[in-house]
Amino acid sequence: MAAIRDDLTYAFGAGRLTPQRQTIAESARSLGRAFTIDDLAEEARYRDPSIGVATVYRAVSAMEATGWLERVGERAGSVLYAQCGAGDRHHHHLVCTSCGRVEPAECPLHDVAAHAATSGFVITNHEVTLYGLCPACLATGS
Amino acid sequence: MAAIRDDLTYAFGAGRLTPQRQTIAESARSLGRAFTIDDLAEEARYRDPSIGVATVYRAVSAMEATGWLERVGERAGSVLYAQCGAGDRHHHHLVCTSCGRVEPAECPLHDVAAHAATSGFVITNHEVTLYGLCPACLATGS
DNA sequence: TCCAAAGTGAGAACGATTATCACTTGGCTC
DNA sequence: GAGCCAAGTGATAATCGTTCTCACTTTGGA
Numbered sequence: 001m002a003a004i005r006d007d008l009t010y011a012f013g014a015g016r017l018t019p020q021r022q023t024i025a026e027s028a029r030s031l032g033r034a035f036t037i038d039d040l041a042e043e044a045r046y047r048d049p050s051i052g053v054a055t056v057y058r059a060v061s062a063m064e065a066t067g068w069l070e071r072v073g074e075r076a077g078s079v080l081y082a083q084c085g086a087g088d089r090h091h092h093h094l095v096c097t098s099c100g101r102v103e104p105a106e107c108p109l110h111d112v113a114a115h116a117a118t119s120g121f122v123i124t125n126h127e128v129t130l131y132g133l134c135p136a137c138l139a140t141g142s
Numbered sequence: 143m144a145a146i147r148d149d150l151t152y153a154f155g156a157g158r159l160t161p162q163r164q165t166i167a168e169s170a171r172s173l174g175r176a177f178t179i180d181d182l183a184e185e186a187r188y189r190d191p192s193i194g195v196a197t198v199y200r201a202v203s204a205m206e207a208t209g210w211l212e213r214v215g216e217r218a219g220s221v222l223y224a225q226c227g228a229g230d231r232h233h234h235h236l237v238c239t240s241c242g243r244v245e246p247a248e249c250p251l252h253d254v255a256a257h258a259a260t261s262g263f264v265i266t267n268h269e270v271t272l273y274g275l276c277p278a279c280l281a282t283g284s
Numbered sequence: 285t286c287c288a289a290a291g292t293g294a295g296a297a298c299g300a301t302t303a304t305c306a307c308t309t310g311g312c313t314c
Numbered sequence: 315g316a317g318c319c320a321a322g323t324g325a326t327a328a329t330c331g332t333t334c335t336c337a338c339t340t341t342g343g344a
Binding site for chain 1: 300303308
């Protein structure tokens with residue numbers, strides 16, 4: 001399992017890969033869709049009931065810092081995260097509003113420089129999230 | 143001031159234009175930049191200290207429903223709003239990360255349909271926010 | 285003028301997130 | 315392997331933004 005071990009090591013960068021963090025990272029990967037902290041804590045505590053909610057928040061914060069997790073939106077006041085792998089090149093997200101599945105999307109901003117030129121703004125960052133229905137949900141009509 | 147009166151009437155659609163709501167809407171317009179509920183409440187209470195925070199939240203909710211206000215992002219856990227006028231056609235936002243100034247931006251997603259076709263997703267909604275520095279902040283180096 | 289519906293203000297309640305603190309663990313040096 | 319210290323943990327309190335509740339007031343139409 002060297003590959004997986006390396007993968008999870010990457011999730012926390014220079015931080016320690018404790019059993020709790022490993023459980024949380026594996027839970028994030030196994031969810032396979034956009035999730036809230038609550039979803040992730042539920043999955044992680046199913047695997048190890050002793051894991052506290054504060055630990056989940058801290059682990060998510062650490063994984064977000066390394067880019068292994070990304071926030072992809074919000075749902076009912078909670079931040080939505082998705083496991084996006086590390087070292088991916090610049091991209092955005094397609095979020096299924098029915099099942100929460102998340103797929104990477106090419107950055108559609110081909111002309112950001114043009115926007116900056118016409119407005120006088122110098123753009124340093126941008127967020128793009130596309131919402132819709134994935135093929136599976138379309139097929140089931142849900 | 144018929145024009146302004148009409149403008150504010152539009153802010154609440156079919157809802158009543160009470161003195162409190164008028165104060166809140168004028169405050170939103172006078173801020174001239176992206177603001178949190180807290181910023182808006184501070185401005186509104188400067189004009190009328192008797193206005194309660196719940197009233198500000200309710201007014202913002204009503205103005206958002208008519209499209210007179212739009213949420214343009216978040217700052218330190220609070221939702222950022224901007225007064226965008228009513229009846230504007232589809233657009234997004236350029237937010238200055240230094241002063242909070244907001245300008246409308248053309249929708250840069252010329253090929254949303256192409257994304258849907260290649261991914262199998264049917265896109266029903268999207269959010270785009272561009273962050274950067276406005277000309278004024280660039281000039282002052284802040 | 286009367287009345288029902290809409291709006292208001294104060295404050296309680298709620299839910300997500302963060303901070304605190306005593307304790308444990310991991311990984312380094314010797 | 316022993317000792318040490320920084321990092322991490324779990325429980326819980328605190329914080330903060332937002333929404334709800336309730337008694338009261340205002341609005342606008344009949």
